[in-house]
Structure formats: structure tokens, C-alpha cells
Amino acid sequence: MKLQCTDLVKTYGYLNAVDHVDLTLEQGKIYGLIGRNGAGKTTLLSLLTAQNPATSGEVELDGQRVWENRSALDHLCFSRELNISPETGLGNIKVKEYLRIASVYYPHWDAGMAQRLVALFRLPVKKKLQKLSKGMLSMVTIVVALASKAEFTFLDEPVAGLDVVARDQFYKLLLEEYSATGRTFVISTHIIEEAADVLEEVIILREGKLLMVENVQDLLDSARYVSGRAEEVDAAVTGLEIHHAESMGRSKGVAVLLRQGQAIDESRDVTVQPMSLQKVFVALCGEEEKA
Amino acid sequence: MKEQLTESKSIYLQISDMIETDILRGILLEEEQVPSTNELARQYTINPATAAKGINLLVEEGILYKKRGIGMFVAAGAREAINQKRRKAFGETHLAPLLREAESLGVTREELIAMIQDK
Numbered sequence: 001m002k003l004q005c006t007d008l009v010k011t012y013g014y015l016n017a018v019d020h021v022d023l024t025l026e027q028g029k030i031y032g033l034i035g036r037n038g039a040g041k042t043t044l045l046s047l048l049t050a051q052n053p054a055t056s057g058e059v060e061l062d063g064q065r066v067w068e069n070r071s072a073l074d075h076l077c078f079s080r081e082l083n084i085s086p087e088t089g090l091g092n093i094k095v096k097e098y099l100r101i102a103s104v105y106y107p108h109w110d111a112g113m114a115q116r117l118v119a120l121f122r123l124p125v126k127k128k129l130q131k132l133s134k135g136m137l138s139m140v141t142i143v144v145a146l147a148s149k150a151e152f153t154f155l156d157e158p159v160a161g162l163d164v165v166a167r168d169q170f171y172k173l174l175l176e177e178y179s180a181t182g183r184t185f186v187i188s189t190h191i192i193e194e195a196a197d198v199l200e201e202v203i204i205l206r207e208g209k210l211l212m213v214e215n216v217q218d219l220l221d222s223a224r225y226v227s228g229r230a231e232e233v234d235a236a237v238t239g240l241e242i243h244h245a246e247s248m249g250r251s252k253g254v255a256v257l258l259r260q261g262q263a264i265d266e267s268r269d270v271t272v273q274p275m276s277l278q279k280v281f282v283a284l285c286g287e288e289e290k291a
Numbered sequence: 292m293k294e295q296l297t298e299s300k301s302i303y304l305q306i307s308d309m310i311e312t313d314i315l316r317g318i319l320l321e322e323e324q325v326p327s328t329n330e331l332a333r334q335y336t337i338n339p340a341t342a343a344k345g346i347n348l349l350v351e352e353g354i355l356y357k358k359r360g361i362g363m364f365v366a367a368g369a370r371e372a373i374n375q376k377r378r379k380a381f382g383e384t385h386l387a388p389l390l391r392e393a394e395s396l397g398v399t400r401e402e403l404i405a406m407i408q409d410k
Binding site for chain 1: 296298299300301302303329332333335336337338339340341344
């Protein structure tokens, strides 16, 4: 099974929130979706799961249009961040009612798993959503995502507001479920470093556009931070793809993405260091202000 | 397999290094089964594909081998092979940085040898 979008656009007023995105999601992978605030992550996830109509472009599951197509939608789950502001009306719903709605909506719902997770997270099922903390709301979205058993499951900021122990617990649960079932997960997050090792592929969005889809390990293998005296650094990285150059006095540091067969000239007097996914992301998406 | 992962090196290389170290130390014995990719994924909270990449590196080097339907095992002679490999790499991984630092501090070869003998 694969989920594919072609030339996907969503326009709000003058803004292309999602700007001509082509993306194929393969079955049996954990994808991370990263981008700065307002990059279009949530909009893209809602378009892929047909919770929001696209301005133009197609979303297809194995060649079948997803929009208003129950048989395709049965394989998709988008567990949104819960918005409990008064206009949504969600705040007055109790946790157990919200889970019951999910159990009706998702045809492959695993009630036993939902129960186990509710107990594990110690969720107060009789409380209204508006009485829950940010972290507890995230836990509710995690329960829905995992128990939906949908082939393609999308989680929007599942770790927002969770403490560090709960975040680790979530990633372990995710890996357990993934190992047992081979479901596809797409997770958006701002806490990139913690997710990096769990992801197989990373999808980077910048201002609505798809910047890259890459195997995380391959991307990290290709990324290097080169620093030293400015002239030496420039000489060492001549002809390479450079991002986010920073200078301080005589010294300089640059992020480099090496393509197949390329290498840094290490005969120069420079320090070459590996980069974390978070640093690569900042190098790629953090340089707008400078222009 | 109780080491902690760091950010300074690819995760899959750290996985293969840890397995090698455990074989060297006799924590994993020859002809013994090594943890599965799913077990490694769970223990280190890493993607199973990354764990598999680390395991596969060792399979390619003949340090591990696959028993169909059962899992990965430590090959006979693996301990000696790892020892040889690490000895060969010793100059590059350990001596080169030592000599570089010594040079930038102005420590002479004689002084360096004396330091080693004093240890």
C-alpha cells in the first residue's frame, strides 16, 4: 500500500499553506515531518487524510482518490492536536466519550489496546477534555493514533507538553507497535533530536514547500560541520553544497551536505564534525532572516 | 549491550561497535545468538531499520551470520577477527589524535615515550 500526493496545493487567502507538494509515503516506515511554525505541517497532514479539501492536486491511496472515499479512509488515521477552545465544542466532551467516538470512526479500532494505554498513561476518563493538561491531551491523541490500527497513521505534535519520561515512553510504544505490525507512521514534532533515532525518513517542509524527503541515517552520513580559519574552511569545501555559513573574526563554520562521491579536503587545517538532525534542520531552514 | 548512544557518531556504527565490543569482552560468545533488530530497537529507542543496518555491517564482515528463521549469530573466529581489525585501525583511531595533540603542545617523541613508560 502507498499513499501519494501530487501537486498538492492548499491556499488560504493569498498564502499557499501547502505549495505544490509531491510526496509518496511507503508502507512500513516511520516518517518524521519537520518544519518551522507555519511551514504547513498540520495542513499537509489534514490534506493527506482528507480532513480538509485541497485547493488543487490529488491524494491517492494505491491509485484511489482518498477524498470522500470510505474504503480508502478506513486505512488512514489523523490524530490531531486537540483544540479545546470554546468554538470547537470539544472541551465539554469527556475523555471516554472522545475515545468512544474514535472507536466508531476507526473500523479497525483495538479497544483492548486503548484500555491498556489509558491505564498506562493514567488518563482520567471521566474528566472533560478542557480539564486536561496539555500533556494529557497529547496522551489522548496518542491513544487514538495507536488504537486506530490504521495502516497509515499521522500524529501531529504527539509529544507536545509531555515530560521527558512520557516522551520516551511514547517512542518505545510507537516502536513496539511498529515492530509488531509494520504500520506506517508520520509524526510531526519540534523536538527533533529525540525523534531522530526513531525515524527512518525525514520530510522537511519550508514555507509550504517540500524541501526534502531523505533517509535519516543517509542524511546524517552526508552532513558535516567544517570549521577553522576562514580561508582554510573555504578551501576545504570548494565546490560543495554549503548551508548556514557563520563567521566570527577570522574563524568560520559551514554546514556541508555531501553528495555521492564528494569529500571535504581534509588536508586543510580544519575541524570536521558530524551533525545532528536538529543542526541539519537549522542549517537548512534557519537562514531566512539573513537574506 | 549496555552502553549509551551518543550524538558524535552514526547510530548504526555505534550499534555495530557495541556488538563488537561485547564479543571482544566475552559478553557475547561465538556461536551465540545476538539481540534481534527489534530488541535493539526497543532497548535503544531507535528505528529497527537503523539497528538492522548496524547488524548488516557485521554480517558483511563475516563477524555475524544469519540462521534462517532463527536470527543472527556470532561467527566462529569473530573475536580474533575483531581484535585484528581494531589493531589495524589503532594507529588511525588512537595514535594519530595522540600524536597531533602532542605536536601542537610541543611534546617530543622522547617525552611521549617516557610518559607511556611511566603509566
